[in-house]
Amino acid sequence: MTEMQKTYNPKDFEDRIYADWVKNGYFTAKADPEKVPFTVMMPPPNVTGQLHMGHAMDETMQDTIVRFKRMQGYSVLWLPGTDHASIATEVKVTEQLKKEGIAKEELGREGFLQRAWAWKEKYGGRIVEQLKKLGSSCDWTRLAFTMDERCSNAVREAFFRLYRKGLIYRGSRIINWCPGCKTALSDAEVEYSEDAGHFWYIRYPLEGEEGFLTVATTRPETMFGDTAVAVNPKDKRFASFVGKNVRLPLTDRVIPVVADEYVDPEFGTGAVKITPAHDPNDFEVGMRHSLPVIRVMNDDGTMNELAGKYAGLDRYEARKQAVSDLEAQGLLVKVEAHAHNVGHCYRCHSTVEPIVSKQWFVRMAPLAKPAIDAVVKNKTKFVPDRFAKIYYNWLENIRDWCISRQLWWGHRIPVWYCADCGEEICSRSTPAVCPKCGGAHLTQDEDVLDTWFSSALWPFSTLGWPQETEDFKYFYPTDVLVTGYDIIPFWVMRMMFSGIEYTGKVPFRDVLIHGLVRDEQGRKMSKSLGNGIDPLEVIEKYGADSLRLALLTGVAPGNDTRYTDGKVEASRNFINKVWNAARFVVMNAEGVDVPALEEVKLQPADRWIIARLQMCIREVTVALQKYDLGIAADKLTDFMWNDFCDWYIELSKPALYGEDAEKKRGALGVLLFVLKNALKLLHPFIPFVTEEIYGYLPGVSGSIMTAEYPRYNSRLSYKKEAKAFEGIIDVIKSVRAMKVAVNCPPAKKVHLFLVSEAKRLINLNKGAILRLAGASEIDFVESGAKAGEKTVSQVCEICQIFIPLGELVDIEEERQRLQKELDRVMNEIARAGGKLANAGFVAKAPKKLVDDERAKLEKFLDMKAKLEKQLAEL
């Protein structure tokens, strides 16, 4: 065994340790009937994506939970995978082709798919490798991909079932159309942002008589699709127009004036052009009034032949020309600047056009209801639960889900059309002939499915559903889903209704929601801002453990967090502390036969640290069970740094450096026991360094990953003794503070005179007090007067301390110091006294609280008396 380096250096071991874990199969899940399963499905990153801070936090949270559960003895499956990300990947591949001067249409579907698969092969491994750098303990033998055979089967099965139930239908409806990607988008895939636009006021002349109606529009180019002008039925200004016709400018068409509640008389001119093919509201109005639907735009955003002479022009060019023509004809009344929200494609950011189009839809109402109920009935719990509200809000207002995409990369819709009889055939496998007419001329629907259709099946498609595989039976439903709140409407919700619909069970018991990782200034990390920080660079510089811990400390579930280098540095410093504490133990244990804890004759300080450890075990376990990772990390660092390093290691030194071999062995026994347990508690958070240190510990074999998680042991909680020892700590701290107060050099050993009822306790811990407080000797006296004239004094819980410090002591300053302390005590007496004087408190508060308050009051009264005496003696 090599010696531990003076400084923690993660590069020496992180990669090596990860390789060992994989080699030993520690991540591989087994359907072990002796154990309880614990399943987590990794939210699959885009196959061509790169690891960013959001992933890093998401993965760290999952890994921490999963390692905790594995050590607790669960049969853990953390299933990793990637998402084909239909539209995102297709956009990237198309861009790449463009750079090569190739249009995707030239390649054709098959050629394009070949390129896309090649792309996937090239970049699909990248994110997987990056996940490994973080220490993710997921089961790589079960690595899934949304377009692999398993998941694809599940997709066809799911589609088939919904189709047969009539929950999938094809129809012409207004959808969001991206002219850039030339595909339909779901509502969730459209991002709105406020754009500076204009309001054009256009005059529509009455047919066959004088007069006109002025309409206002932000998209004049859609006017070629107008099939009516609408006014509010209660609007007296326009009552006489209803039922008449107007002439549609720039065309030879005549359209009716209709009355509809939808129109807001206060807004614009109070008269609205109705374009059912290009506006969702207009579509509804059109339905109510049986208006024709005239689509005037092509898929690429150019105008079609129904736009007359504007045909072939891009939508914005057509707008420009139409406006100028209207102006020439004197029909343009005015133009106003108008800021309004415009939808953009979430992938290519083109302005989305609402367009009427024939698409496939999932009927949502029947699916949403059970998904809502499941959360209402607590079958699935959101953590924190406020996110349930967001979930409800979405599902209660949901519209049918447009699932067809005019793309090539994705799951092709399993529907065929018979050229002979026109039959529409939905099938799990490619049909050879038409089941209706027997014709062999079948063509498959050209469209692919929304990428979220397959991710919605992730919790069970990855386990082999619809087959009743061993994995599916054992590991489904999953236990917890860990994901960001931004993905609830896209994914969480869809997994919920899908799981319930297809498997009859909720896909996960808990949904742990986390926030976004923001930059130092609180801005969202984004590509366009260029403020993203690459986790891999951070790992390169500080190690994965430091990054992991930094991402979890001070984070509350559901809240956004900021990434700062400072946090990572703080984590690195802590880990270095752990490293050195271990190094201290290991070095001192060299050549020593370290006893097991049971064989050690425990000293008070030993009992104290063991008790603290028990407390820590309990708190950390409880916090982790509630997914309070930030609290757990906080409790742990506090225990490790303050209790173990700053106090116990120092307390152990007299024994370690003393002559008594038995005492030395005993101290080492306790040091090793506590360290070992602390490392186990720390392991889920900082897996690499704890594994590395574990290997250095004497008498330890195997991986810490497979060690049993520490359990709270009430026999080792030593409540009374630990409490008593706190008194010793109080004495040490007081002496230190007293020395500082009079500028006594820390190295100067002082003579302590103590007035105390707890002589036995103090004598037992004399060595500790002398060393840690920097004292030369302790004398018990009846009163402070015995210590001499020039003394500093202090009242502690277990004693009064007097230190003769001669010339260092300024009597007046000392008086002020004691007076300040007395004031503080008086305040406490007033507070506690006031509480106890309150009849309501004494009558209604829990007895323990009242008793505690009485004890406190007594304590402070005692301190008061002592302080007053000391002041008088000065």
Added chain:
RNA sequence: GGGGGCAUAGCUCAGUUGGUUAGAGCGCAUGCUUCACAUGCAUGAGGUCACAGGUUCGAGCCCUGUUGUCCCCACCA
């Protein structure tokens, strides 16, 4: 228009079902090259818990309102 978050120390944030003297990290001040660690040790300063009411024996926490701020959804053509 609908929904939600946040407001606690100079900064970044924790604060469990309401119950010790409201905490941490960073920063700041002072002093320490003590043989695990200066990526460290010791000591300390720093808070009317946004504001106004209310419930309660008791409120940072629960309720109502106000202000400020951020986000999501819908969206007036």
